[in-house]
Each structure stands twice: as structure tokens, then as C-alpha cells.
Amino acid sequence: MSNWNIWSVPVGIISLIIISPVLAIFYSALLGDTSLWPHLFSTVLPRYLLNTLILMIGVGSLSLFFGISTAWLVSRYEFPARSFFEWALLLPAAVPAYIIAYTYTDLLEYAGPVQGYLREFFNWQNSQDYWFPNIRSMEGAILVMSSVLYPYVYLLTRASFITLPISYFQTSAIYGRKPFFSVALPLARPAIIAGLALVLMETISDFGTVDYFAIETLTLGVFNVWLGMNSLSGAAQISSILFLIVVVLLTLELIARRNQRFYEKHSRQQTLELENVSNIKKILFFVICLAPLFLGFLIPVSVLLNFVIKGYSIINFREIIDTTITSISISFIASLTIMFLSFLMVVVATYKSNTFQKSVIFLASCGYAFPGTILAVGIVVFVGWLNELFYFQISYFVGGFLVLIFAYTLRFLAIGNGSIRSGVTRINPNLIDASKTMGRSFLTTIKKIILPLTYTYILVGGILVFVDILKELPITLLLRPFNFETLATYVYQYASDEMLEESSFAALIIVLAGLGPVVFLSRTIKKYSLN
Amino acid sequence: MKNQFTRFIVFFILIFCFSESLYAKNEVNVYSYRQPILINPFFEEFTKKTGIKVNVLHAKKGLLERVLAEGANTPADLILTVDIARLNQFLKNDLLIEINSNVLSQNIPAHLRDSNNKWFALSKRARILAVSKERVPLNSIKNIEELAEPKWRGKICTRPGSHDYNRSLLASIIAANGVKKAEEWASNLVLNLARKPEGNDRAQAKAIHEGVCDVAVMNTYYFGKMKFNEKNPEQQEWAKSINLVFTNQENRGNHINVAGGGVLKYSKNKDNAITLLEFLTQPKAQELYSTMNFEYPVNSSVILSEELNSWGEFKEDKLPVERLAELAPTAQKIIDRVGW
Numbered sequence: 063m064s065n066w067n068i069w070s071v072p073v074g075i076i077s078l079i080i081i082s083p084v085l086a087i088f089y090s091a092l093l094g095d096t097s098l099w100p101h102l103f104s105t106v107l108p109r110y111l112l113n114t115l116i117l118m119i120g121v122g123s124l125s126l127f128f129g130i131s132t133a134w135l136v137s138r139y140e141f142p143a144r145s146f147f148e149w150a151l152l153l154p155a156a157v158p159a160y161i162i163a164y165t166y167t168d169l170l171e172y173a174g175p176v177q178g179y180l181r182e183f184f185n186w187q188n189s190q191d192y193w194f195p196n197i198r199s200m201e202g203a204i205l206v207m208s209s210v211l212y213p214y215v216y217l218l219t220r221a222s223f224i225t226l227p228i229s230y231f232q233t234s235a236i237y238g239r240k241p242f243f244s245v246a247l248p249l250a251r252p253a254i255i256a257g258l259a260l261v262l263m264e265t266i267s268d269f270g271t272v273d274y275f276a277i278e279t280l281t282l283g284v285f286n287v288w289l290g291m292n293s294l295s296g297a298a299q300i301s302s303i304l305f306l307i308v309v310v311l312l313t314l315e316l317i318a319r320r321n322q323r324f325y326e327k328h329s330r331q332q333t334l335e336l337e338n339v340s341n342i343k344k345i346l347f348f349v350i351c352l353a354p355l356f357l358g359f360l361i362p363v364s365v366l367l368n369f370v371i372k373g374y375s376i377i378n379f380r381e382i383i384d385t386t387i388t389s390i391s392i393s394f395i396a397s398l399t400i401m402f403l404s405f406l407m408v409v410v411a412t413y414k415s416n417t418f419q420k421s422v423i424f425l426a427s428c429g430y431a432f433p434g435t436i437l438a439v440g441i442v443v444f445v446g447w448l449n450e451l452f453y454f455q456i457s458y459f460v461g462g463f464l465v466l467i468f469a470y471t472l473r474f475l476a477i478g479n480g481s482i483r484s485g486v487t488r489i490n491p492n493l494i495d496a497s498k499t500m501g502r503s504f505l506t507t508i509k510k511i512i513l514p515l516t517y518t519y520i521l522v523g524g525i526l527v528f529v530d531i532l533k534e535l536p537i538t539l540l541l542r543p544f545n546f547e548t549l550a551t552y553v554y555q556y557a558s559d560e561m562l563e564e565s566s567f568a569a570l571i572i573v574l575a576g577l578g579p580v581v582f583l584s585r586t587i588k589k590y591s592l593n
Numbered sequence: 594m595k596n597q598f599t600r601f602i603v604f605f606i607l608i609f610c611f612s613e614s615l616y617a618k619n620e621v622n623v624y625s626y627r628q629p630i631l632i633n634p635f636f637e638e639f640t641k642k643t644g645i646k647v648n649v650l651h652a653k654k655g656l657l658e659r660v661l662a663e664g665a666n667t668p669a670d671l672i673l674t675v676d677i678a679r680l681n682q683f684l685k686n687d688l689l690i691e692i693n694s695n696v697l698s699q700n701i702p703a704h705l706r707d708s709n710n711k712w713f714a715l716s717k718r719a720r721i722l723a724v725s726k727e728r729v730p731l732n733s734i735k736n737i738e739e740l741a742e743p744k745w746r747g748k749i750c751t752r753p754g755s756h757d758y759n760r761s762l763l764a765s766i767i768a769a770n771g772v773k774k775a776e777e778w779a780s781n782l783v784l785n786l787a788r789k790p791e792g793n794d795r796a797q798a799k800a801i802h803e804g805v806c807d808v809a810v811m812n813t814y815y816f817g818k819m820k821f822n823e824k825n826p827e828q829q830e831w832a833k834s835i836n837l838v839f840t841n842q843e844n845r846g847n848h849i850n851v852a853g854g855g856v857l858k859y860s861k862n863k864d865n866a867i868t869l870l871e872f873l874t875q876p877k878a879q880e881l882y883s884t885m886n887f888e889y890p891v892n893s894s895v896i897l898s899e900e901l902n903s904w905g906e907f908k909e910d911k912l913p914v915e916r917l918a919e920l921a922p923t924a925q926k927i928i929d930r931v932g933w
Contacts, residue, residue: 105929172803173827188804198791276753276791286755289654290925292682374824439658446662540655544622544648544668555628555651563825 069414069504073407077426080403080472083440084305084429090443091302094295098287102296110283113200114266114304117279120204121211121265122258128208128354129215129257130250134242135351137223140336141344147351148220149584154358155213155526156576158533158550160270161569162206162358164562165365167274170197198275207271209358211264214477215257217526218484221518221587222253225488228335252487256480259312260526263430263476266304269536280304281433294439301436308431312424363573369566377567381552386571389548392463393531396470401524403471404478409512412486413494414504430476434536441469441541462543469537474530478523485519486512518587525583529576549575620646621865624656625673627852632673635881639872645865657682660857670860671869673715675852676757680712681918689855692867700874700892704913705851714851715873716888719909720762721847722838723811725801729836734808737766737840737848741781749782750797750806753790754933755925758812758850763927764920765848768912772923780931790933795819795828802834813837817887817900839907846908850917852888 135141136148170176172189186192196202223246234244247254272279280300288297339347369375404427411423429437445465489512497507513520535550542551549572556565625632629651636647650656650669657679660667672689674680683689689711697706697713705714722734734740740749751759767775787806792799797809798819820832839847854873856866872878879890883898890897 101926101929105926106932109932172805173799190804196788198789276789285654286925286929289679289757290755290760290928291922292678293922294658376824435654439655442655442659442662446664449666450664536654539652540659542650544650551651555630561825 067414069410070416070419073410074415074419074422076403077407077423080426080468080475081422081428083437083444083469083472084425084432086443086447087298087301087432087436087440090295091298094293094299096299098291098293098296099299102283102287102300106278106283106286110278110280113277114279114281114307116200117203117207117272117277118262118265120200121207122262124204124208125212125215125261126254126258128212130219130247130254132212132351132354133216133220133223134246135347137220138242138246138337139343139347140338141347143348143351144336147355148588149581150355150359151216151351152213152580152584153355153573153577154210155217155529156532156573156580157210157359157362158270158535158553158569158572159207159210159268160274160535160557161366161553161562161572162210162362163203163271163274164557165362166197166202166206169361169365170194170202200277203271203275203277205357207265207268209354211261212354212358214260214264214526215254217522218253218257218481218519219250221522222250222484222488224587225518226250253484256484260430260477260480262311263308266308266431267433269433269435284433284436288436297436301432304433305428305431308428359573363570366566366570366573369563370570374563375567376564381547382568382571385547385549385552385568386575388546389532389550389572390575392466392548393528396467396474396531397524397528399467400471400474400478400527401482401520404475404482404523405513405516405520407475408479408482408486409508412483427476427479429472430474434473434534435540437473438469438537438540441465441472441537462541462546466538466541469541470531470534473534473537474527477526477530481519481523481526482516485516489515521583521586525579528579532572532576619644619865620648621670621862621869622648622668623650623671623673623869624660624669625649625651626653626656626679627651627673627675631886634885635873635878638878638881639869642872643868645868647869657686657688660688661686663859665859667857667859668861669857670862670866671854671856673852673854676761677714677851677853677914678757678761678918678921680853680855681915683855683857684711688858690858690860690863692856692870694867694871696871697874700871700879700894702891702893704911705853705891707855707915712853712855713870713874714853714891714914716852716879716882716886717849717891717909718852718888719813719839719847719849719907720758721811721813722840723798723801723809723816723835724838725807726834726836728807731836734838735840735842736844737762738770738778740785740808740810741778743781743785745785745808747785747787748807749785750787750800750809751782751790751933752793752797752810754779754928754931758794759810759933760921760924760928761850761917762810762848763924764917765910765912767920767923767927768916769845769910772927775924776927776931779927779933783931783933795831798831798835799828802831809835813889813904814887816904820900837904839905841910842908845912846910849889849909849914851891851914 132147132151136144136151168174177194180186180192180194184192226246226249230245230249231241234241267281269281269285272282280303284297284300287293287300407423407426411420415423432440493511494507497511502510533550535554538548539551539554542548549568553562553565553568553572556562562569629649632649636649640646656672660669660672660683663669672683684707691710693710698710701713705717706712722737724734739745754760754763763775763779766778770778788800794811794815795818797806797811798815800806801809816832816835816837819828822828841847854870856863856870860866874892876892876895879892879895880898882888883890883895883901887900889901
């Protein structure tokens with residue numbers, strides 16, 4: 063059977079268009095002169111690289127710990143507030159990293175309430191009298207980033223846990239194995255890895271937190287070379303290293319997973335019932351689930367709330383309502399677009415493509431690994447070329463709006479793809495074959511089999527993308543049309559000058575706007591798993 | 594349900610298309626590296642006076658690349674930056690037009706505009722030392738070079754070296770003392786730091802207040818902003834803990850950087866853009882720079898605000914600001930080598 067068919071060719075072309083700005087970055091990296099490299103190698107590069115790796119390992123491990131442990135507990139055991147945690151554990155996803163960095167600094171620095179209280183209590187006079195960990199450090203960055211990134215792992219892993227058939231657990235019980243290590247963890251691996259990949263890509267491309275905490279990572283290096291030495295091509299070269307790190311990681315994962323199967327052999331079965339545990343365990347589980355929620359949501363939100371109550375915040379309702387509407391509409395339209403494309407790409411890559419086409423489709427989702435601003439510059443350059451070729455006569459506003467949607471697609475496709483892929487790998491290929499044998503077209507197979515079976519994962523991805531676009535800053539900032547303000551850009555004009563207090567109200571709205579979809583999502587997943 | 598959904602989407606698309614028609618004809622489009630909260634009062638004043646509407650797009654990075662890529666299609670007329678190095682990049686890429694305006698050449702002294710009149714400084718910011726009122730006796734530090742002396746070991750705070758402001762300061766030291774001496778200075782400065790460079794200028798004043806260090810490098814306007822911060826009165830205390838020291842008063846003068854602008858080559862509203870640029874150099878707008886933002890006006894006919902006057906007169910380094918832009922990459926390399 064030829065793989066060059068009406069499904070794979072258009073999807074391949076779409077993928078190529080999406081990846082073009084990344085190619086523009088590579089192009090600029092290859093063209094640029096390399097005279098800066100000896101200087102970079104002998105001075106900052108080893109340090110940047112080491113810091114980047116430490117940050118990735120740290121954030122990766124802590125996010126896995128938070129995400130998997132909580133996902134397992136809420137799916138498996140009965141304990142107080144369990145059904146609350148089910149959805150509440152997603153809330154930190156709505157808190158932008160630059161805001162959490164700011165709020166933690168405010169709380170834990172010398173002048174903050176924590177140290178102030180300690181000084182008063184122990185009667186210390188000044189900073190020489192005692193030691194207190196500096197939040198603006200590598201450890202601090204790992205802590206704050208993990209506490210808002212773990213929901214990627216939590217959400218995908220949990221979607222996987224609740225669809226596990228009970229028979230697997232019964233089997234493991236017969237053999238006296240621990241169900242978590244022998245069943246749940248191995249079978250959830252595609253979901254866990256997909257979540258981890260998102261966390262790592264987000265970590266690698268983060269600028270806000272590392273800049274605020276002055277952690278010298280490769281991303282910070284990208285900006286020093288670009289703006290300090292006026293070398294965009296040098297910056298593109300460092301970005302390409304970042305990109306390679308991610309590709310290597312993802313390929314290792316693909317190789318490791320190649321010969322394994324994660325789908326259910328039998329048709330849907332009854333899923334796991336919640337287990338009752340001793341009171342001590344109940345308390346323990348409660349605390350384990352509360353910890354990440356506390357760190358990633360309750361603390362930053364209370365700090366913001368405190369700013370608002372104290373009257374530090376400028377509250378201009380008209381402006382805030384306008385920006386909220388803009389933010390929600392564009393996030394909504396963009397996440398629909400992204401999930402539609404993701405679904406198409408993953409399904410076609412899985413069932414209708416050869417290896418080459420698969421890799422093209424796979425590469426299209428790598429925009430997530432670039433620092434947002436660099437990606438935005440790649441898009442600016444690419445759209446500039448297109449414009450020279452075709453000279454669109456679109457107005458700037460509509461044009462700018464389309465460019466933004468395109469940019470979000472390139473940036474966040476990885477989230478959509480990752481989530482849908484972990485759903486598709488769970489579908490038993492026999493079902494697809496059976497449908498084919500019965501003479502059904504591929505479109506019918508998608509409608510009747512693939513779509514219903516991946517429904518949860520589509521929703522999960524959609525909500526993650528929506529919340530991410532709501533928070534997105536660097537791309538929106540650079541690519542938007544005139545007089546176009548989202549909540550994130552509105553907050554940023556104050557936060558960039560370390561005056562977040564004045565926009566704390568708008569920052570709270572970002573978090574609140576993410577709340578609704580998160581609660582809705584959790585309900586849907588639950589309903590779906592009960593049916 | 595499905596129908597509703599489609600209607601919902603069509604509704605949104607319509608909103609976005611129609612908002613287009615809200616645009617007025619008599620307008621000027623500004624790409625600004627400076628935050629809207631800081632420049633909107635100027636633009637409101639301008640629109641009131643001339644009837645020309647100002648559209649602003651603010652970003653801190655990448656506007657140059659956007660203008661380059663948009664080429665002849667760019668909607669932008671005027672570019673505003675907060676640092677000479679950025680402005681100079683627009684010049685280097687041949688994106689600015691020459692403006693022969695009597696108003697501009699009268700209002701702006703020669704060393705604060707491009708020799709071919711392609712860019713113009715609009716305000717000056719002096720990078721000074723903030724020293725602890727309690728712990729640093731007056732006159733114990735006079736020149737920026739002295740920050741490298743061993744007596745300040747563990748007593749200095751700065752933001753990271755690769756920030757535009759520090760890079761530009763180091764560029765001025767390279768211009769005055771040469772690369773080798775400048776590198777020695779920077780590496781001794783790093784030895785003297787009380788903590789890893791972090792935070793912005795305001796955070797350094799706060800560190801002095803908290804007793805973390807005694808001397809910090811800071812732009813003057815932050816002092817004014819802290820002193821009169823009513824939203825967050827805590828910052829008034831930080832300002833109270835420090836004295837300001839203008840450096841190098843007996844030799845070349847204190848380092849200054851500028852915020853400025855220029856009119857873009859492919860601008861479609863050149864006249865409006867020039868009018869706006871001229872407006873920003875007129876006494877009224879220049880006063881706003883000093884009363885609202887605590888920056889120094891470039892127009893020497895403007896009387897300084899009371900607050901700026903109270904900081905004292907000072908001698909400024911008259912090095913042509915273009916030199917700062919040229920030396921910035923060299924400065925960045927030194928910063929990388931010494932790990933500032």
C-alpha cells in the first residue's frame with residue numbers, strides 16, 4: 063500500500079508550513095558567522111549548559127514526583143477532600159511562571175513577611191544574624207517551576223490511570239505484586255513521558271523565571287548574544303543547541319518505547335474502584351496532595367490577593383474587562399485550531415504515514431522547545447518572506463491576528479500532539495483493522511472509533527493549550543497588532559519593572575479565567591470514566 | 594448545540610474583522626521599547642493638542658526584527674527606545690530617515706542626536722551610585738573606578754552585568770580607560786559583590802536598606818520613583834536609606850544613557866511622526882519627563898523639576914552616545930569573561 067495518499071500528503075504540507083519559522087531560525091543560524099563561538103566556549107557556554115541541565119533534571123524529577131504521586135492517590139484511594147483534589151490539583155497550571163517567581167520573592171525575601179516574622183520572633187537584628195535560603199537561586203527556580211508545571215504530568219497520567227481495566231489489578235493481586243509498580247506505572251508510561259516532555263520543553267524555553275532569579279541558562283545566553291552582541295545569528299545558533307537537546311530526548315523516548323504495546327486487549331472493562339485506607343494513611347495522602355496545590359496555587363494567589371486588598375493594584379474595570387474578552391476569545395479560537403490540527407496530524411502519522419512523513423509531522427511540534435521570543439522572531443522573518451512572495455492585501459489587524467494564531471499553533475502544537483498521541487497509543491489496532499475489513503472508509507473509522515476513544519485526551523490537550531495561551535507572553539507581545547492587549551501583556555508592562563503589585567488584579571484574572579475550563583475538564587473526565 | 598457553537602465562532606471572527614473600521618485616518622503608529630504606562634500621558638497630551646491619534650505597540654525585544662521583516666509594508670512610523678544601543682541598531686540597518694527640523698536641532702544639543710539627524714535623544718538618564726546613608730560617609734567614594742578597590746569587598750550590589758544599563762556603563766569605562774583597564778575594573782567589581790547580581794536597580798536600593806550591601810549602581814529616576822511611591826509606601830523607606838553620588842565629577846563626568854527615537858524609512862505618516870517627535874522635545878513634554886519619570890530633559894531651556902534640582906547639579910560625561918552603542922559588544926564580552 064502506498065503511503066502517499068490523500069491523508070498524509072496534505073497533513074505533511076501543513077506540518078511543513080508550521081515548521082517553517084523554525085527552519086528560518088536554522089537558516090539564520092547556518093548563515094551567521096561563528097566567530098563568537100571561541101569566546102562563548104571559553105567563557106559562558108559550559109556554565110549555561112550545566113545550569114540548563116541541572117534545572118531540567120531538577121524540575122523534571124520534582125514535577126514527576128508531584129504529578130504521579132497525586133494522580134495515583136486521587137485515582138486509587140478514598141481520603142478526605144479527594145474529589146476536591148481531583149480538579150484542584152490542576153489549578154497551578156493557570157499560574158504563569160513569571161508571576162509565581164515574583165510572588166515567591168515577595169514572600170521569602172528579607173523584607174517579606176516570612177523573614178520579618180522570624181526576625182521578630184527570634185529577635186534577630188539584621189541579615190547578618192541568621193541564615194535563610196535565597197529564593198533567587200537554582201533550588202528556588204526548581205521549586206517554583208515544578209509547582210506550576212507538574213499539572214502536565216498529573217493530568218495526562220491521571221487520564222491514563224482511570225482508564226486502566228480492573229482485571230490487570232486483579233491479576234497483579236493474585237501474584238502478590240504491588241499494583242502501582244507492576245501495573246499502573248508501566249502502563250501509564252506513554253502518558254507520563256508525554257507530560258515529562260512538555261515539562262522539560264517548557265523548562266528549557268523559560269525566560270521569565272530564570273531572568274527574574276538570575277539563573278544563567280542557555281536561554282539567558284541566547285538573549286545576551288542577541289541583544290548584547292547584536293548577533294541574531296549567534297542567538298539562533300544557541301537556540302538550535304536547545305532544540306537538539308530536545309530532539310535527542312524525544313528520540314530516546316521513541317526508541318525506548320518502540321517494541322511495547324500499551325493498548326487494552328479486550329474491550330472496555332470495569333475500571334478500578336477506590337480503596338479504603340487507615341486513618342493515618344488518609345492524613346498522609348491528604349498532605350501529599352495539598353503540598354503541590356499549596357505551593358503552586360494557594361501561595362501565589364494569596365500574595366496577589368494581598369496586594370489587591372492592600373490597594374496596591376490599579377483597578378480599571380473597563381480596561382480589564384476588555385482585555386479579558388480579548389484574551390479568552392483568542393485563546394479559545396487558537397486552542398480549537400490547535401486541537402483540530404493535532405488530532406489530524408497524530409491520527410495520520412499513526413495510521414497513514416511512512417517513517418519520513420512521521421518525522422515531518424513529529425518535527426512540526428518542536429516549536430515548544432524554543433524560547434518564545436526567538437520563535438516569534440522566526441515567525442516574523444517567515445511571514446516577511448511570505449509577504450514578499452505573495453504580497454497579501456490583508457489589513458494589519460486581521461493579518462496580525464492570523465499571524466498570532468499561527469504562532470500559537472507552532473508554539474503549542476506539542477501539547478496537543480503529546481496528549482492525543484498518548485490517547486491513540488491506547489487504541490487496540492485490531493479495532494482499526496476490523497473497521498477496515500468491514501469496508502469502512504478512514505474518515506468513518508476516525509468518526510466511529512478513534513474520536514470517541516480519544517475524546518478525553520482531546521479535551522485534556524485542549525484545556526492545557528487554552529490555559530497556556532492565556533498565560534503566553536513573549537509571542538503575543540511581539541506579534542500582536544496595535545492596541546491589542548491580552549491579560550498577560552497587560553500584566554507584563556508592570557511586572558517587567560518589578561511592579562507586579564500594580565497589576566495584581568489583572569494577574570488574578572488570568573488565574574481565574576483558567577479556573578473555569580479546568581473544573582469543566584475534570585468533570586468531563588470523571589463522567590467519561592464512569593460511562 | 595453544534596449550531597450554537599458555529600454561531601459563537603462566527604461571532605468572534607466578525608468582532609475581529611469589524612474592529613478594523615474603528616481606526617481613524619489621522620494617526621501615527623509607534624513601536625515602543627518603553628512601557629505604555631510611561632508614555633501614554635505624553636501621547637494623550639499630543640492627541641489633545643493636534644488631533645492626531647497615536648497607536649502604540651510595546652515590546653522589549655524583537656521590534657527591530659519585526660520592522661526589518663515587515664520591510665516596506667510596515668505599519669510603524671516612529672520608533673522609541675530606552676537605550677542608545679538599540680536605537681543605533683535601527684540606524685545601522687538603514688531604517689531611519691534624515692530629519693531636517695529646526696525645532697529638533699534647536700531643542701536637542703548636538704552630542705545627543707545623530708550627526709546625520711537620523712535619531713534624537715529625548716531624555717537622559719544618569720547612572721549613579723546609591724550609597725548607604727548610615728554606613729558610607731560622604732565623599733568616601735567619588736569615581737566609578739573606585740568600585741574596584743579592595744575596601745569595598747563584599748559591600749557592593751548591582752543587577753546582572755548583561756543588562757543594557759550596566760553594559761552601557763562598562764562601555765563608557767572602556768571609552769575612558771581602554772579595554773584592559775575596563776576588564777580589570779569589572780573583574781575586581783565582581784570580587785567586591787555582596788551577592789550574586791540579581792533584581793533590577795530598585796532591588797539594589799532595597800538591599801542597601803536591608804543591610805545586605807553599602808553601595809549600589811543605579812539609574813537616578815528609580816530614586817524619584819521610590820521616594821514618591823504612594824502605591825507601595827515601603828519603597829519610600831528604601832529611598833530614605835540612601836544618598837546619591839554623581840561620579841567622576843572632577844574628571845570626565847557621570848555616565849549618561851539616553852532614551853530616544855527616530856522616524857522609520859517606510860513610514861506612511863512621516864509628517865505626523867515628525868510632529869510627534871518634535872512635540873516630545875518641546876518644553877511641555879520635556880517637563881513631563883522630569884516631573885513624571887524623574888528623567889533629565891534634553892532640552893536645556895527647560896527648568897528642572899524641584900525634585901531633580903534637589904539631587905544637585907552634575908557634570909555629565911560628554912562622550913558621544915554613539916560610542917556607547919559601538920562598544921556594547923566589547924563590553925558584553927568582558928561581562929562574559931569576568932562573570933558579572
